[in-house]
Amino acid sequence: MKKLLRAGLLCLLAMLSGCDNEPPSRQTVLAGKTMGTTWRVSLVDIDEARAKTLTQNIQARLDADDRLLSTWKPDSALMRFNRSTSLAPWPVSPALADIVTVSLRVGAETRGAMDITVGPLVNLWGFGPDKQPLHVPDPQQINAAKARTGLQHLRVINEAQQQYLQKDLPDLFVDLSTVGEGYAADHLARLLEQEGISRYLVSVGGALVSRGLNGKDRAWRVAIQKPTDRENAVQAVVDINGHGISTSGSYRNYYELDGKRISHVIDPQTGRPIDHKLVSVTVISPTALEADAWDTGLMVLGPQRAREVVEQQKLAVYMIVREGDKFVSWMSPQFAAFLLDEQN
Incomplete structure (x- = not known):
């Protein structure tokens, strides 16, 4: 499946500002490639032998998902x-x-x-x-x-x-x-549940799912990246608390053609790439599949129409809009409920 470079979600697998006297993390991070992007699974209290088996099972599950959904594999x-x-x-x-x-x-x-x-x-x-x-x-x-x-x-x-x-x-x-990463993240979460694992943070591309506490017995923390090329530039931090989260952005996956910047986000109504000022949409939903679907649709709509839909549907959404040389953020009350103080 084609890789969609999103407005990045940074998986903060440890606290953003840990203290020296905190106990060492008991987390294990598994990782690999799928659907033209990467996957990561963070687990707690998993030994090396089980980690190896889980990695194999996760990759097999994702390979099966790719054979189901890919538009790049003619036999999917x-x-x-x-x-x-x-x-x-x-x-x-x-x-x-x-x-x-x-x-x-x-x-x-x-x-x-x-x-x-x-x-x-x-x-x-x-x-x-x-x-x-x-x-x-x-x-x-x-x-x-x-x-x-x-x-x-x-x-x-x-x-x-x-x-x-x-x-x-x-x-x-x-x-x-547009929804494959979200589905795959949910599918991996179900696999972990079947394996009896109840503390995890799963990411496939820009879609994430979490459950339980991290290796320091605190909430899994996910950072929304600022619309910049700096990978560690954090816009906001959330605890998704058993939900799915996904981000769509227009400022990374593009190319220049005939002197114009061509975004990968296509408006079905005009048949052309979007050219409005909305640069990033992050959605928290009960599943990553839903979040993945919503962030795409809202990204296409643009800031004003997207906000109308968000308010009507009572969605948990965080949007970043370009205004001149600045970026302005807006969040729904439902999203604010997931927000964390970066210093805590």
């Missing part, structure tokens, strides 16, 4: 559906049906801004399996790609203990890159 379950021109119900796994169901719901609640059928536009602008274009696509190319998109052309069917996807456009292309 999703790409088999995409390649088919059949308009009949297409049998899929419960997992794939659930991911699409959540995506369609959030898509509707963001007024179509979170659109998993936007793949033709993503590819047209060079952020999918196709190569980067030599020139900015012309209106005819954009309109042709838009004609192959739209959430109304896709539905999920649950029938007789079997799930199906069905499209009414033969060349509809579903791209789940």
Whole structure:
């Protein structure tokens, strides 16, 4: 799956300002690569032998998720559906049906801004399996790609203990890159629960899930990065407290074309990369999958329309907006409940 460079979430696996007299951490950090990005799992009181076994099990689980969701692997379950021109119900796994169901719901609640059928536009602008274009696509190319998109052309069917996807456009292309990291983070959390582990911090790319306390018997702390190239620039710190968190940003994954800065975030309504002043959206939700879906849709909407949706849906959201040479932050009351004092 294509790597989406987000507005970074820094996993602070120890306290930001620890004291010398604190006991040493009992944490173990496992890590690897998946979906074109990286994964990290922080655990407490795990011996070396079990850590090795867990690493193997985690990588196997993530490899299976990639075979399910990837648009870069022609034999993935999703790409088999995409390649088919059949308009009949297409049998899929419960997992794939659930991911699409959540995506369609959030898509509707963001007024179509979170659109998993936007793949033709993503590819047209060079952020999918196709190569980067030599020139900015012309209106005819954009309109042709838009004609192959739209959430109304896709539905999920649950029938007789079997799930199906069905499209009414033969060349509809579903791209789940925007939610894949969130789903994978939730999936790893479920794996750890099955292993009897109840204290962990999981991250896949920009999506995280936590449970319990860290190795110093304190809350897991997650820092939202400032919109800068400095990896250690912290904007705010939260305790996600058993929830999922995900960040989408427009200021890192881009390229220059014909003298213009091209963001990887595509507006399904215009068919073009976003050009508003919202540079980062962080969402805390019951699951990382939901957070991953919401942050994309809100990022597309821009600061004013996103705030309207956040207030209507009562979401836990932190936004960073560029105003001239400065960055201004805004958070919903629901997000403020998760906020921590960096000094404590």
